[in-house]
Amino acid sequence: xxxxxxxxxxxxxxxxxxxxxxxxxxxxxxxxxxxxxxxxxxxxxxxxxxxxxxxxxxxxxxxxxxxxxxxxxxxxxxxxxxxxxxxxxxxxxxxxxxxxxxxxxxxxxxxxxxxxxxxxxxxxxxxxxxxxxxxxxxxxxxxxxxxxxxxxxxxxxxxxxxxxxxxxxxxxxxxxxxxxxxxxxxxxxxxxxxxxxxxxxxxxxxxxxxxxxxxxxxxxxxxxxxxxxxxxxxxxxxxxxxxxxxxxxxxxxxxxxxx
Amino acid sequence: xxxxxxxxxxxxxxxxxxxxxxxxxxxxxxxxxxxxxxxxxxxxxxxxxxxxxxxxxxxxxxxxxxxxxxxxxxxxxxxxxxxxxxxxxxxxxxxxxxxxxxxxxxxxxxxxxxxxxxxxxxxxxxxxxxxxxxxxxxxxxxxxxxxxxxxxxxxxxxxxxxxxxxxxxxxxxxxxxxxxxxxxxxxxxxxxxxxxxxxxxxxxxxxxxxxxxxxxxxxxxxxxxxxxxxxxxxxxxxxxxxxxxxxxxxxxx
Numbered sequence: 001x002x003x004x005x006x007x008x009x010x011x012x013x014x015x016x017x018x019x020x021x022x023x024x025x026x027x028x029x030x031x032x033x034x035x036x037x038x039x040x041x042x043x044x045x046x047x048x049x050x051x052x053x054x055x056x057x058x059x060x061x062x063x064x065x066x067x068x069x070x071x072x073x074x075x076x077x078x079x080x081x082x083x084x085x086x087x088x089x090x091x092x093x094x095x096x097x098x099x100x101x102x103x104x105x106x107x108x109x110x111x112x113x114x115x116x117x118x119x120x121x122x123x124x125x126x127x128x129x130x131x132x133x134x135x136x137x138x139x140x141x142x143x144x145x146x147x148x149x150x151x152x153x154x155x156x157x158x159x160x161x162x163x164x165x166x167x168x169x170x171x172x173x174x175x176x177x178x179x180x181x182x183x184x185x186x187x188x189x190x191x192x193x194x195x196x197x198x199x200x201x202x203x204x205x206x207x208x209x210x211x212x213x214x215x216x217x218x219x220x221x222x223x224x225x226x227x228x229x230x231x232x233x234x235x236x237x238x239x240x241x242x243x244x245x246x247x248x249x250x251x252x253x254x255x256x257x258x259x
Numbered sequence: 260x261x262x263x264x265x266x267x268x269x270x271x272x273x274x275x276x277x278x279x280x281x282x283x284x285x286x287x288x289x290x291x292x293x294x295x296x297x298x299x300x301x302x303x304x305x306x307x308x309x310x311x312x313x314x315x316x317x318x319x320x321x322x323x324x325x326x327x328x329x330x331x332x333x334x335x336x337x338x339x340x341x342x343x344x345x346x347x348x349x350x351x352x353x354x355x356x357x358x359x360x361x362x363x364x365x366x367x368x369x370x371x372x373x374x375x376x377x378x379x380x381x382x383x384x385x386x387x388x389x390x391x392x393x394x395x396x397x398x399x400x401x402x403x404x405x406x407x408x409x410x411x412x413x414x415x416x417x418x419x420x421x422x423x424x425x426x427x428x429x430x431x432x433x434x435x436x437x438x439x440x441x442x443x444x445x446x447x448x449x450x451x452x453x454x455x456x457x458x459x460x461x462x463x464x465x466x467x468x469x470x471x472x473x474x475x476x477x478x479x480x481x482x483x484x485x486x487x488x489x490x491x492x493x494x495x496x497x498x499x500x501x502x503x504x505x506x507x508x509x510x511x512x
Contacts, residue, residue, distance in 0.1 A: 055415055057414055076415060077417045078417075079417060081415070083415045085411070087408050089406065089408035089409060089412055091409065091426070091431075092508045093506070093508050094430075094508075102416075103416055106416045135508075136508065
């Protein structure tokens with residue numbers, strides 16, 4: 001098993017008016033290729049910051065980040081990852097299919113190839129009939145599917161997702177989780193996923209990284225081995241056992257402050 | 260379709276009722292034409308002078324259009340530069356505000372002496388200045404209004420400044436630019452008409468209005484005012500049509 005993402009000694013300090021805030025303190029984490037890892041924790045535990053550090057959207061104050069055997073910056077410049085956020089962030093001025101095409105367009109794919117690929121992806125996320133629609137005509141769940149299709153467009157080996165289902169209702173959320181689990185399995189992509197929903201984390205992940213706040217650090221890592229995810233997974237006793245384990249880890253007494 | 264019929268029908272019905280009421284009030288109260296002429300008298304003047312109205316409207320319309328295009332291009336370019344360079348931004352914004360605070364129409368006589376009085380340039384210059392501000396302010400606001408998520412997304416694609424401008428900044432600013440253009444369209448005609456009040460060439464709608472009024476031919480003056488009004492409306496409608504074509508995603512809501 002090769003490490004696809006590895007962080008060592010990652011610390012991130014934000015300078016604020018009320019003094020410095022340590023968002024991440026000495027985080028070590030390795031994600032192997034093809035693994036689905038979820039970062040979970042209460043607000044302010046630095047999970048989103050950690051994801052942004054991997055994406056090179058923010059630079060760590062200290063520590064090293066390696067993605068696909070390169071620096072995080074090089075990985076970003078090479079567009080080694082696809083990313084999705086809590087908001088779909090679609091561009092109103094583009095049709096749905098052209099939103100999905102955007103990363104391909106920026107990579108210089110020709111018109112026919114990228115249209116073909118985008119339609120294929122819309123099929124994959126269950127929106128083949130909405131290619132010509134405007135984002136404003138879509139529901140929140142549908143917009144989020146488009147955002148996921150866009151993140152998958154270039155066939156990235158790494159998917160970074162920052163609470164992509166956070167704003168959706170429970171039913172839509174569970175359906176998209178099932179789809180994401182299938183897509184991740186079929187594509188063999190490595191996924192780093194941020195959430196604050198425990199069942200979501202357990203359902204999706206191979207490993208759940210539990211983080212604690214002030215300063216943000218890794219409190220525990222829970223390995224989840226539930227096999228292929230189906231609708232029955234959510235009702236299996238092993239699923240509940242893992243949900244309980246993650247919940248306990250989240251509640252668990254924070255480890256002694258390191259100096 | 261009923262929505263469309265209502266959107267056109269209601270203003271038309273209202274307009275007709277308004278004209279009927281106007282006629283009734285003027286006739287009923289025996290109001291003198293120099294105070295307020297009857298719509299029928301104005302209409303008679305419009306039909307009698309239709310050739311001259313069209314000719315002068317074309318002159319004023321050309322001046323307004325030339326100024327509108329120049330002012331819009333300058334306003335948008337200035338906004339592009341200001342949104343890109345902070346230094347320019349801090350220089351241009353107060354300058355633009357100062358220009359806007361100036362009674363620009365009052366510059367017409369000064370421009371008339373600066374250029375030759377047989378030139379259309381002074382009028383067009385007035386229109387340009389009037390148009391510049393709404394375009395500059397709206398375009399700049401639009402260019403600055405970038406959603407952070409789009410910024411991060413384009414960063415994740417390692418997109419450069421120009422790519423970012425092309426895919427996010429400029430399309431995102433278009434609705435704002437067209438808001439400015441819609442405002443500026445009617446303003447440009449008003450400025451072109453009023454600029455003619457201060458001498459210079461005697462070939463536009465504005466000059467006809469002043470000469471008719473000074474000859475106490477009030478219904479004729481009103482006929483040219485009505486023409487100026489129609490011209491302004493035409494500019495506005497064209498701007499609105501352009502907006503619909505250029506920003507189709509806003510009409511689907």
